[in-house]
Amino acid sequence: MFVTESFNRQLDDLLERICSKLQISSAQHRLAQDRYETIGNWLGARESPLAMFNPVIYPQGSLRIGTTVRPCSGQEYDLDLVCEVQLDWRQVERPVAVLDAVEQRLKKYDTYKTMLERKKRCIRVNYANEFHLDILPACPDPSSGTTCVVVPDRDVRGWKPSNPKGYAAWFESRAKTFEVYLAEHQEPLPSQEPVEMKAPLKRVVQLIKRWRDLKYADDQKIAPISIVLTTLAAEHYGGQQSTSEALAGILAGIVASIPPRNQRLLVLNPKNTKEDLSEKWDENPDAYEAFVSGIIAFHQSWQDIARGRGIPSVSATLRDLFGEDLTKSVVKEQAESIQKARSEQRLHMQKSTGILSGLTTAGSVSVRSNTFYGSQEVLP
Template sequence: MLLIEEKRTQIDDLLDKMAENLQLDATRQQRMKQHYEAVKDWIEADPVFFGPYKYDVYPHGSVRILTTVKPVEREEFDLDIAIHLKPGMGSHSPARIYAEVKRRLEAHETYKGMLEPKNRCLRLNYSGDFHMDILPGVQESEWDENKLKVPDHDLGRWVSSNPRGYADWFLAKANLVKMSLLEKALRAENLPADNFDQKKPLQRAVQLIKRYRDLYFQERFSDHKTSSIVLTTLAGMYYTGEESIFDTVDNIVSTIGRETAVAEKRIKVFNPVNPQEDFTDKWEDDPRYYIGFKAFCKHLQSEWQELKKHHGIPDESRILKGLFGESVVTKAYQSQASHLEELRGGGKLGINRTTGILSAAGSMASTVKPNTFFGA
């Protein structure tokens, strides 16, 4: 997609292309889906414990809300899935549920060598690619199909969680905007929508913020990286329906800056669908997490303000590369240029006779001739 009428539309198109380059490719997504379904089938076929019970197995986290980002360098992607047992399992202790999932995975020739027990989940390490965190949970009640009790190994008791409800909350926030700036520009310009997957500005903003987080914490506070769930929750909380990706990021980081500036103590980020769950509880035990979070947000906000000054493409490119990485930004610029040439060659690009700027070919525009080797 190439949008050429306004500077703010051009930058949104660039940000959209950057975020698209960041998300997991179709091959990797398909590979993860195959592994997830294989684990699901293995658990469902258990004759010892899980066979008689009713339950769902589903992905949650960034895969469910469509905010995945490729890991940087040697980092692995985190695929979260839930084993959602239906009511009637209350007679079993948290330790029993956890142990039964562990037993079933250890009974598999491949999984037993990949298994890593964690506090609330069991992790399967697909070395060099991704890891799958399997969260077992029991539905708390018949009337709420999303709220789960999950075992906390350290505490030795059930704790409340709501991964599916969280995804519903985030997607509802993303859908506050019915049509994004880019979608409106496509319609207004009558340009083709090829390869535009129509993710909402909030989803794109989260992808970009997470990418910047990954790069920022490589050099600073590397052991105290801000978690994706904290950033995603804050983004959802502070999103107010902006149509543009640029404005969405700007509003989110500016609001975080104001909130942290006036707070006498550290801010707390709770699960919006389960206020009992504090996503930032480890900040209390180790203040370096909060110090790193504030520094990261302050730098992003500062750089974003520089982008708003419109110093021209060289400065714009320099700032974006500093935030999101050279290769991602370069590919986005190349994609814009390639699409421009495509439109020019197809006679779909013109010059608006009134404004003199590039536009879709139509009644108000004279067609721009395709480039040839001799310029004829």
């Protein structure tokens, strides 16, 4: 049943509708899973040269933590997996040899021969008009922590620290407050309900990534990478149960953390602080400046939205941030939901507060049917 208790609640509903449309489809998810399993099985097969090193294949990044975003037109979404081989990295003279071994094994699979692209730290498999899958070779580094690893880097011809498993566990722990809230305030959804509940933090990450995709569409080389945006969002998440309030708090926190000029914001892996997730900004200062100016403007825009007096008055800003077609679509869907609740006499207003609700409660009055569409109605 549609319920809106305030402007923030209505705004939350719009943001959740946007996030729902940003999800990759079930078919895309199944296809990605099939690709992931096929590659994992091939790398770890008994006849594989890697088999003697007991490779452990696992996903990392947005697919693992549930923040994958449907790409904008003309873009692909990327998936990441780790191929962790059980080697003592200190005994490996040429770290890039591990990268070579993964690449050579993939070349033995006829389908992949023309799809491979050698990157700085990974081997990319490009699936035409679908997505690309980055395979990151790694070796365990228990001296730095239980789940820490090192990965070969072609540019430095050495090892770089990382911790994909630890990072994912940290992010999930940051989002956990929402699951605790649900357990305390709401019974579990029936298993047959096709509804995916997602923590506000994960929704905010999806929204910020969509803003990034649009903001830097003309020059993707300066676009902030997903892991940096995800880490900053999780670090500044205050446990808010409202998506709009969580976004406001996160943006305010990021802007407040930006150091004075001539210094840059340092974003480290919270579960392996040897890994500088933002090191690319050292190589491209223009990209850092673009991030700073962009995130400050995003924060200012969101402050304008928070001061709004109704969805019609802020929809233009929402279109600028998250896309015109997408925003128009969800605003229309929401208006139709409200109109349906009104026509079925399920929309009520609390006499003492003026709050609209789809639930009948003591002290509420029914809102009469309104047959014209496009009202500039302002919800309290």
